[in-house]
Amino acid sequence: MTDKQYILTGPDPDNTLQLPVLEPTVGPDVLDIAKLYASQGVFTYDPGFAATASCESTITYIDGEQGILLYRGYPIEQLAASSSFVEVAYLLLHGELPSAAELQDFDHTIRTHTMLNESLLRFFNGFHHNAHPMAMISGVVGSMSAFYHDTTDIHDPHDRDVFAHRIIAKIPTIAAAAYKHSLGQPFVYPRNQLSYCENLLHMFFSVPSEEFEVSSVAAEALDLLFILHADHEQNCSTSTVRLAGSSGTNPYSAIAAGISALWGPAHGGANEAVINMLERIGSASHIDEYVDRAKDRNDSFRLMGFGHRVYKSYDPRAQIIREMCHRVLEKLGQSNSPLFELALRLEEIALKDEYFVEKNLYPNVDFYSGIIYQALGIPKSMFTVMFAIARCVGWVTHWREMLADPETRIGRPRQLYVGPARREYTDLKQRS
Numbered sequence: 001m002t003d004k005q006y007i008l009t010g011p012d013p014d015n016t017l018q019l020p021v022l023e024p025t026v027g028p029d030v031l032d033i034a035k036l037y038a039s040q041g042v043f044t045y046d047p048g049f050a051a052t053a054s055c056e057s058t059i060t061y062i063d064g065e066q067g068i069l070l071y072r073g074y075p076i077e078q079l080a081a082s083s084s085f086v087e088v089a090y091l092l093l094h095g096e097l098p099s100a101a102e103l104q105d106f107d108h109t110i111r112t113h114t115m116l117n118e119s120l121l122r123f124f125n126g127f128h129h130n131a132h133p134m135a136m137i138s139g140v141v142g143s144m145s146a147f148y149h150d151t152t153d154i155h156d157p158h159d160r161d162v163f164a165h166r167i168i169a170k171i172p173t174i175a176a177a178a179y180k181h182s183l184g185q186p187f188v189y190p191r192n193q194l195s196y197c198e199n200l201l202h203m204f205f206s207v208p209s210e211e212f213e214v215s216s217v218a219a220e221a222l223d224l225l226f227i228l229h230a231d232h233e234q235n236c237s238t239s240t241v242r243l244a245g246s247s248g249t250n251p252y253s254a255i256a257a258g259i260s261a262l263w264g265p266a267h268g269g270a271n272e273a274v275i276n277m278l279e280r281i282g283s284a285s286h287i288d289e290y291v292d293r294a295k296d297r298n299d300s301f302r303l304m305g306f307g308h309r310v311y312k313s314y315d316p317r318a319q320i321i322r323e324m325c326h327r328v329l330e331k332l333g334q335s336n337s338p339l340f341e342l343a344l345r346l347e348e349i350a351l352k353d354e355y356f357v358e359k360n361l362y363p364n365v366d367f368y369s370g371i372i373y374q375a376l377g378i379p380k381s382m383f384t385v386m387f388a389i390a391r392c393v394g395w396v397t398h399w400r401e402m403l404a405d406p407e408t409r410i411g412r413p414r415q416l417y418v419g420p421a422r423r424e425y426t427d428l429k430q431r432s
Contacts (some may be wrong), residue, residue, distance in 0.1 A: 006031055010040045022053075024247065027062060043414045049234075055242065056405065057141040058235045059092060061396055061413070064310040066430050069317065071231060072096070079364070081315045085226040085390070086110060086196050092231055092397040113169035114190035116177070117147050122180040133385045134263045136178040136345040142256035143172070154403055163251045164396045171392045172196070172308060175385045176203030184382070197222040205377065217331045218376045222386075224324050225369055228317040229387055230396030233310075237261040237268065241395045242402050243411040249269055251399060258395045268384040268391075272372035283338075284345045291346075295355045304366030306350060307360065317365035325368045325375075334375050343371060 004021040017039040022030040030053045037043055046052045061070040069076040072091050079088055090098045090106045098106060123143060127136050145152055148166065153159040165194075173190055180187050188203045197219040206212035232238070241258035245251070262268035281290050293301040308315055329335045347363050350356045373383050404407050 001337070004029070008036075008040065010042070015040070024057075033328070037414075043416070045416050049239075054234055054239060054411075055402065056407065057234070057398070057401060058095065059401060060231045061232050062310050063309070064312045066070055067311055067313040067316050069232075075322065076228065076316055080224055080227055083227065084195075085223045085230070088227050088230050089168060089393045092393055093400070109165050110169045110196065111192045111194075111199075113166055114173050114192070116170060116173050120144065120147050121177060121187060124187075127181060129182060129184060131182075132263075133175070133182060133382055134259065134388070135173050136181065137171075137385060137388065138259040138263070140174050140178075140254050141167070141252055141259060143252075144170075145250040147253040148252075149250075152252070154245075154248060154251065160251075160400055164400065166395055167252070167255060167396060168393055171389050172200040174205060175382070175389055176200060178385065179204055179382055195219065195223075196228065201376075215332075217328060221240065221328045221372055221376065225321070225372065225386070226390035228321060228365055229369075229390035231391070231397065233264050235267070236264070237391065238395060238398050241399055242423055245399045245402055246408060246411045248410075251396075254399055255392065255395055258391070262391065263384060268387040270304060270364075270366040271373070271387070272380045272383045274343075274366055275370040275374060275383075277304045277345075278339050278342050281342060281346070284342055287342075287346050287349055291349060291353060295353075303346070303350065303361070306356065306363055308362075309363045311362070311364065312360045314362045315364040316369060318363045321365055321368045321372070322363075325372050328372050332375055337371070337375065339374070340371050343367065405406040 004023075006019040006021065008017045008019055009015075010017075017035065019036075020032040022032055034043060044052070057070065061073075062068065071079060072095055074091070074097075077331055079091075083091075086107050087098065087103055089110075090103060097237065120140065120143065123140055124136065127139075144167075148163075151159045151162045151166075174362055177187050186208060188206050188208075190203060194214065198214045201214045201218055201222065202212060234242075235263065237258040240261040241254050242258040245254040281287060283384050290301065291303070293299045294303045325340065326335075327338055329337055335342070346365070350363075352360065356362075370380070370383055373386060376379070378386065
């Protein structure tokens, strides 16, 4: 808190309120309005919470104007270039980069807790074969509290650590089981000798009838995608986890709530929407037509993967992932991918168009991630699941931070009521 204050005067000039100014490490100041209703009898109105700080956090910082993303103060560009997803997971959870010994211990813990209880694994047989994978993982994660109920005391630091390691380790196994179930193939058990992303690819694509060698290129690309998606401040799904967790519910339920929020096409489903859009456009010869349609307010068509709720300049993650997209397609022999060529051409045209430039509609991380997933053989139905695996680390980190914050109270937003005023009940016989 700083010495600065805002003075708010209501209808009664004698009734003023001093609004304390909270000063962040970086970013805009925040007004403390906790006493606004008690003093002035009014609420604030902020649909979508576009200008509302819902909590205090030390995890992730975004400067949308400058295109900056920091995890615990470290630029995403540096982490993407030098770190690994497991190391980033440790950083997010603990606030500092690990020593070599700490990273080895953490990595060992994650590798050796990837198996699922067999009864839990059999849950998948209760889902229809064409159920959406997000529905499966949401249901299975929520049910984990029935299997691990002995370590769900949210007030016990040991239980919180056990949960964090357990969910991060097992979410790839759950995702792979959902994918195998959709194919009608047998489940593939994890292998402790494989890295986090190698293990995921092994469980996705290997079959008992033949040997399978994990592509190092695919594992590297997946690791990068997971780093870029690990956390993103108070987004919809993270805020959902915090809101659900504020009730004191068990952590698996809170994470399941986040998975459900991520499923929405405006959030985690955006990269799938990009692929659908590119397939709809079909070829570069149709780009001008669709760009014109995107600029027409009376046309429902929108260019997916452009613009961002927070970033008003280029999404820093998009620049990183664009380079990886080139490398992956080249090394996998798909550099002439029609979809990728179409995406590059669409980006080139849109970035030169005054309409998109004026509105800061730059490509975001979703614009290229779907192309990489598709190049790795991951179907569109699994794109959001991959996002959930990566973001699970961020959800757990925010959940832990929320519980440790003495200011945490159960989430309870207020509303602007515009329904009928009080009216008297009339007997059914008297109603016309």
